[in-house]
Amino acid sequence: MLPDVSQIKTFFQNQTVFLTGGSGFLGKVLIEKLLRECEEIEKIYVLLRTKKNKSPEERFEELFNYACFDLLKSTNANSLKKVCLINGDCQQPLLGLSDQDVDILLKETTCVIHAAANVKFDQSLKEATYNVRATRDLLELAKRMKKLKVFVFVSTAYSNCVNDHIKEDFYEPPMKTENLFSVVNALDDQTLVDVTPQLLKNWPNTYIFGKSISEDVVNAASEVVPVTIVRPAIVTSTILEPMPGWIDNFYGVIGIVAGAALGVIRTLNAKHDALAPLVPVDYVSNCVLAAAWKRGTSDGTTTIYNYVGDTRTCQTWQKFMQIVIPNCWSAASEKLLWYYCFDIRENKTWNNICVFFMHTVPAYVVDFILICFGKPTIAVKSYRRLNKMLDLISYFSTRSWVFDNDNVMGLWNHMNEEDKRSFFFSMEKVDWNEYAHASCMGARLHLLKDTPDTIPKGERKIKIMFVLHYTVIALLWYLLYKFVALILGFFF
Numbered sequence: 001m002l003p004d005v006s007q008i009k010t011f012f013q014n015q016t017v018f019l020t021g022g023s024g025f026l027g028k029v030l031i032e033k034l035l036r037e038c039e040e041i042e043k044i045y046v047l048l049r050t051k052k053n054k055s056p057e058e059r060f061e062e063l064f065n066y067a068c069f070d071l072l073k074s075t076n077a078n079s080l081k082k083v084c085l086i087n088g089d090c091q092q093p094l095l096g097l098s099d100q101d102v103d104i105l106l107k108e109t110t111c112v113i114h115a116a117a118n119v120k121f122d123q124s125l126k127e128a129t130y131n132v133r134a135t136r137d138l139l140e141l142a143k144r145m146k147k148l149k150v151f152v153f154v155s156t157a158y159s160n161c162v163n164d165h166i167k168e169d170f171y172e173p174p175m176k177t178e179n180l181f182s183v184v185n186a187l188d189d190q191t192l193v194d195v196t197p198q199l200l201k202n203w204p205n206t207y208i209f210g211k212s213i214s215e216d217v218v219n220a221a222s223e224v225v226p227v228t229i230v231r232p233a234i235v236t237s238t239i240l241e242p243m244p245g246w247i248d249n250f251y252g253v254i255g256i257v258a259g260a261a262l263g264v265i266r267t268l269n270a271k272h273d274a275l276a277p278l279v280p281v282d283y284v285s286n287c288v289l290a291a292a293w294k295r296g297t298s299d300g301t302t303t304i305y306n307y308v309g310d311t312r313t314c315q316t317w318q319k320f321m322q323i324v325i326p327n328c329w330s331a332a333s334e335k336l337l338w339y340y341c342f343d344i345r346e347n348k349t350w351n352n353i354c355v356f357f358m359h360t361v362p363a364y365v366v367d368f369i370l371i372c373f374g375k376p377t378i379a380v381k382s383y384r385r386l387n388k389m390l391d392l393i394s395y396f397s398t399r400s401w402v403f404d405n406d407n408v409m410g411l412w413n414h415m416n417e418e419d420k421r422s423f424f425f426s427m428e429k430v431d432w433n434e435y436a437h438a439s440c441m442g443a444r445l446h447l448l449k450d451t452p453d454t455i456p457k458g459e460r461k462i463k464i465m466f467v468l469h470y471t472v473i474a475l476l477w478y479l480l481y482k483f484v485a486l487i488l489g490f491f492f
């Protein structure tokens with residue numbers, strides 16, 4: 001029997017993709033996959049802005065230095081020439097595009113993947129509004145793209161998290177888009193900050209609030225633009241491609257794991273049995289491309305995909321951390337600052353007490369020591385930021401949602417064998433132990449820049465830290481015992 005021809009690869013033949021968010025975690029994996037697997041793609045336009053004093057041109061030069069492009073560079077380096085820079089910034093009206101670039105995009109684009117977003121949970125409402133406006137403006141542009149086949153909007157599985165049961169449907173947004181723009185335009189920055197909690201009501205943060213409104217913008221355009229929405233849950237390191245364990249940021253769960261492994265993060269408010277729908281970034285990317293193919297080759301309705309993994313094999317926070325712990329020894333980094341002593345705490349008050357004693361107090365001790373040595377302080381400020389981040393994450397780690405994912409399953413079942421092989425995203429048989437190990441090794445290599453030859457040094461360091469940790473604990477208990485004995489002796 002002849003093997004199937006990949007329908008997804010066929011779809012991307014001679015296509016020109018306009019990708020926003022190409023410099024991001026998911027964006028890089030999307031570019032790599034498109035170039036490696038869809039060799040006959042015409043072009044990928046990538047939107048880049050100036051950041052940290054680097055021009056889009058400089059950033060474009062550096063984009064392919066990431067390890068996720070190593071495989072591609074060794075097999076088909078020429079394909080990188082198909083990636084072209086488009087200067088722009090989603091914080092500007094019409095994404096800050098020049099007239100010339102608008103013309104090019106209108107003329108050539110056949111597929112838009114809109115993955116750019118400020119993903120900080122603590123961004124201001126004004127910043128979140130930029131995410132919404134960029135989505136609206138890009139959809140306006142898409143309406144004028146003569147050759148457009150599909151517009152994929154990358155949302156989040158939590159975009160409607162005020163509901164316990166999340167269907168693959170559009171929901172009523174927390175606020176109508178025009179009302180959001182009016183409020184943000186009418187108020188000065190400080191007043192806007194002051195009224196944000198009232199506007200958010202039961203929404204956990206401005207990022208999610210904005211994503212929900214953006215989905216409404218997409219919904220409004222869906223009559224005219226061939227849109228589809230992919231809503232990934234918590235995106236984590238690659239599981240398979242281009243290499244297992246690749247990651248480029250400390251944000252989210254891998255950041256917590258890395259922080260815990262380095263002995264920096266010691267407590268998180270989470271429910272032991274709450275589900276942690278972790279989804280590898282390469283599977284998310286494959287799902288995005290499959291969704292693009294499906295929408296681009298069908299005539300009809302807008303489909304939303306809750307890409308949340310396999311609900312039958314999904315890990316709980318407790319189980320995930322248990323899987324991770326052995327790797328703290330086997331993949332220990334020589335950069336670790338203290339022994340791993342992380343735990344999940346269900347009770348918020350108890351967790352806050354632990355935050356105080358395990359994060360805040362040690363931070364003051366460290367800064368005191370730094371002051372004594374005439375060095376600039378860093379710990380208190382860093383822990384303040386870290387504690388805030390952990391607090392924002394706790395909304396998601398203390399709750400479980402029921403996600404429908406029939407459309408994702410349908411998409412998977414609709415793919416032929418060749419597409420299932422090349423654009424694999426089924427999470428039914430994930431080996432979580434193996435994946436956790438690859439993620440820890442990947443975080444070690446790509447985030448901490450610890451090469452594998454430093455593992456013996458890491459093992460030595462963790463043994464020293466283990467002894468130090470338990471010596472300090474024994475000393476603290478001894479001091480407490482002496483203190484209590486002194487108090488009791490005073491009274492009796």
Ligand SMILES: NC(=O)c1ccc[n+]([C@@H]2O[C@H](COP(=O)([O-])OP(=O)(O)OC[C@H]3O[C@@H](n4cnc5c(N)ncnc54)[C@H](OP(=O)(O)O)[C@@H]3O)[C@@H](O)[C@H]2O)c1
Nearest residue numbers: 021022023024025026089090091115116117118156234235
């Ligand atoms: N990571 C997750 O767990 C997760 C979960 C669900 C959904 N998502 C969604 O997936 C998409 C990609 O996220 P990610 O994980 O790849 O995040 P990321 O690594 O932070 O990437 C975000 C991308 O958006 C770009 N961007 C942000 N603000 C921009 C602006 N003003 N102008 C132009 N580009 C801008 C960033 O460009 P710069 O390099 O210039 O900053 C970057 O390329 C986002 O839409 C996010 O909401 C992510």
